Amino acid sequence: VICNKFIQTSAVTCLLWPAENIIVFGLAEGKVRLANTKSNKSSTIYGTDSYVVSLTSNLSGKGILSGHADGTIVRFFFDDEGSGESQGKLVVHPCPPYALAWASNSIVAAGCDKKIVAYGKEGNVIQSFDYSRDSSEKEFTTAAVSPGGQAVVIGSYDRLRVLNWSPRRNAWEEAKPKEIAHLYTITALAWKRDGSRICVGTLCGGVEQFDCCLRRSVYKNKFEMTYVGPSQVIVKNLSTGTRVVLKSHYGYEIDEVKILGKERYLVAHTSDTLLLGDISSNKLSEVAWQGSGGNEKFFFDNENVCMIxxxxxxxxxxxxxxxxxxxxxxxxxxxxxxSVRINERRQRGMEVNKRLAYLIDIKTIATVDLVGGYNAGTISHDSKIEWLELNETGHKLLFRDKKMRVRQTHLGERGVQPRTAKERLCLKDARDSSPRNQECA
Structure with missing residues (x-):
């Protein structure tokens, strides 16, 4: 069923669908236009006097590049996301940039001169790969950037060339080219959303699919780890088929991925961050972290928070x-x-409740309100403390000392109010049913 129709005055030479309701396309007459699927209307974003040969968008889909027959590359932002990068004519490539890709760290362009050029954010040349003396190489016809923005595949005749971004060297590295006899000219490229595969369309009507990864490993015959880029790893549970995509949002290279905590939690280091993930809930985190030689100790006793x-x-x-x-x-x-409690039981008038109890020294317990970032109270005891636990709301604390005495403390607004185990041992007021508290009681 045709739900939208946008009639144009000249041939549509390239097309892009970066946003939910907005289609961007280039025309033979040089215009780059926008079609709104909701209003069923089209309008001109900008016009040039040169045939549009290629279109590409940035990773967020909020910026586009157009390549033209006279070599001009034009940049336009729907939203520059605070980058401050300029719009308009960016650079003039030596030939029509039929192969054009906007990666996370640079813009890659190539064409009939058999050269691949990487441009910086403002059009300066940062790298160049020259194949003009290679008699077996033909002109470059199309390019596609991976969803993570750190790999670019460029198609020509019977050959795919791959460039991988190296965060450590801050430069593009060329991988071994993929050569397929009788494939003929590659006319179209498209990545799978998770970056694990790429589809190739050819002049003769073929559609080929290639597995695309840096390396692959299997962990205890239970999990398959596919490194689809320096900063992205797909972890697949071989028994259930579920997949988790672990990705550094800052583009840092991921080192070894570990599966810990009864094979439920993911831990990975980069040069400047730490990546954590819960496989069962698919909740992933990336926090700033300075390397400590891998001496951290991770505890996964709490399902909501990782203790390091x-x-x-x-x-x-x-x-x-x-x-x-x-x-x-x-x-x-x-x-x-x-003991950490993260919104485990809702209270009236309190949307967010996050509390921590820990030992300052062997006889002193401190409680912290993690939302406000302040110390909620301190409890001093006359004997060595061996075990402690907050209730679900974080307002009652149970602890045991080395003499096997159990005490309950109410962490109220008026201060700390200790009580003996005989008075409140069963924790009926706290309604805390955690296994550790039941065992202690």
Whole structure:
């Protein structure tokens, strides 16, 4: 069923659908136009006097590039997202840039002169690959950038060339080209959304699909890890078929991915960040993290938050959040001496409730309101504390000392109110049914 029709005055030479309701297309007469599927109307974004040979968008889809027959490359933003980059004529390529791709770190253009050129954000040449002396190479006809923005595939005749961005070298590295005899001229390229495969269309009507990854490994015959780019890894559960895409949003190169915590949680380091993920809920986090030689200790006792001990510091990261929830100094690296509650039971008048209890020293407990970032109270005891736990709302604390005495403390607005275990041991007021509290009771 035809739901929209946009009649144009000249041939549509290239087409792009970057946003939900907006289609962008180039015309033979040199105009770049926009078609709105809701209003069923089209309008001109900008016009040139040169045939539009290629169109591409940035990773967010909020900026477009058009390549023209006279070599001109034009940039336009629907929203520059605060980048401050200029619009309009960006650069004049030596030949018509039929192969044009907007990667995360540069713009890649190629054409009939058998050269691939990478341009910076303002049109300066940052790298060039020259194949003009290679008699087996033909003109470049099309290009496509991976969804992660760190790989570009350029098609020519019987050959695919791949460029991978290296964050460490801050430059493009050429991978071994893929040569297929009798494939003939490659006319179209399209990536799968997760970056694991690429489809190739040919002049003779063929549609070929290629697996595209840097490396692949299998963990304990249960998980398959596919590194589709330096900063993106697909983790697939071989028994259930579920997939999690672990990606550095800052473009940093991911080192080894580990599966910890009863094979439920993902942990990976980059040069400047730490990536964490819950496979079952598909909640992923990336937080700023300075390398410590892999000496961190991770605890996954809490389903909502990861506890990280490193050099006398406890750091909390909530799954699904890209900010560190809280950080405190403590020398006690036992999860039974730390208790975190994250919105586990809703209270009237309190939308967000996040609390932490931990040991300052062997006889002193501190409680922290993680939302406000302040100390909610301190409890001093006369004996060594061996176990502690907050209730679901974070307003009651149960702890046990080395003499096997159990105490309950109410963390109210008027201060700390200790009570003996005989008075409140069953925790009926707290309604806390966690296994650890039941075991203690």
């Amino acid at each position: 001990f490193n050099a006398g510091e406890l750091t909390l990261v909530e799954y699904g959040s890209n900010d560190i929830l809280g950080s405190v100094r403590t020398e006690f690296m036992n999860p039974h001496l730390v």
